[in-house]
Amino acid sequence: MSAPIIAIDAMGGDFGPHSIVPACIACLAEFPSLHLVLVGQISLLNELIARHSGVDRARLHLEQASEVIAMDDRPAQALRSKPDSSMRVALELVRDGRAQACVSSGNTGALMALSRYLLKTLPGIDRPAMMTAIPTERGHCQLLDLGANVDCSAEHLYQFAVMGSVAAEALGVARPRIALLNVGTEDVKGNQQVKLAASLLQPVSELNYIGFIEGDGLYRGEADVVVCDGFVGNILLKSSEGLASMISARMEALFKQNLGSRLIGSLALAVLKRLQGELAPARHNGASFLGLQAIVVKSHGAARPEGFQSAIRRAVMEVREDLPQRLHGRLEHLLL
Incomplete structure (x- = not known):
């Protein structure tokens, strides 16, 4: 396929272009065929890019946008009152065929509202869903x-x-x-929506539906795709990130308590660093907006360069797999 072209909302998130520009430059080095379009204040972007040597400017393009959607802006405000925001312009590049995907770490509600308005949903899909990878004992599962x-x-x-x-x-x-x-694996457990969803999934032989799963089963890797509503999913995701950070911090503190623990810690340091790397939220950063007619990946708002780089990687993979077209091809006969 042709070289992937990804539009980047360079002004979004807690750190804006100061985190996003280094991530983009690193991705250009990682993917030799990748082209990126950074959308935002061109003068600032040029200043930040100039701090890095050896940047392939032939594959790094800039697009001016004079406005920024704040993290606390309401979605309706983003739709109506900021027509030249970096987020909107990046999505318009995808809509107009100038890019194949958009990555943003900006306001989630605004990104979803603008994505639905500009890119539309696939036929048969009522609402797009956000999906990301969660580490498990066996590798990863996809949660949405x-x-x-x-x-x-x-x-x-x-x-x-x-x-x-x-x-x-x-x-x-x-x-x-x-x-x-669900709150249990038995058929009688759960609220009415979950029970009804199970009755819809069970007869569909093309889907490998295995039943209900509890939170501990998710982390044991008992399923590859775990489905829930956004209220439960968001709490589970944030709890997972907080737990991973807490375990890492507690282990480091324990290893520093006294001379004996420091000696043990020095022996276990390599294993600890590897575990931290595998559980680090940055490594799994990037949530796909499934159900749109084009690819949109949401990065965590507090992502540092390594985390934003992971979000771009996810977008590259989805472009290469032509994920919206694959979804469209399967949805026609699987949707109710």
Whole structure:
């Protein structure tokens, strides 16, 4: 396929271009065929790019945008009152065919609202869902929804399961195991929406639905795709990030308590660093907006360069797999 072209909202997130520019330059070195379009205040972007040597400017393009959507702006405000925001201009590049994907660490609600307005959803999809990878004992599972849809019907959960399954296949998982996150694994457990979603999934032989899963089963790697509403998914994601950081901090503190523990810590340092790397939120940063007619990846707002780089990697993979087209091809006969 042709070289991927990805539009970057360079002004979004807590650190804006100071974090995003280094991540973009690192990705250009990592992917020799990648082209990036950084959208934002060109004078500032040029100043930050100039601090790095050896940048391939033939593959790094700049697009002016005079406005920035703040992290606390309401989605309606972003839609109506900031027509020249870096987020909107980046999405318009995708809409107009000048880029194949958009990556932003900006306001999640605004990004979802603008994405739905500018890019539209795939036929049969009521609501896009946010999906990301969660580390497990066996590798990773894909979790959705992460917060885009706080209140969901059974039909929405069914759609999320279909989209998650197709996306997992694109990531190389053969016949992904799909589970609904629940308060128990028995058929009688759960609220009405989860029970109804299970009844919709069970008869579909093309989907490898394995039933309900609890939170501990998710981390044991008992499923490849775990489906829930956005309220539960967002709490689970943030709790996972906080737990990983707390364990890392506690282990480091324990190893520094006294001479004996420092000696033990020095022996275990390599293993500890590897564990920190595997669990670090930055390594798994990047949530896909599934169900749109084009690719949008949301980076964590507090992502440092390494984290934003992971989000760009996810966008590159989805462009290479032509994920929206794969979804469209499977949705026609799998949706209710």
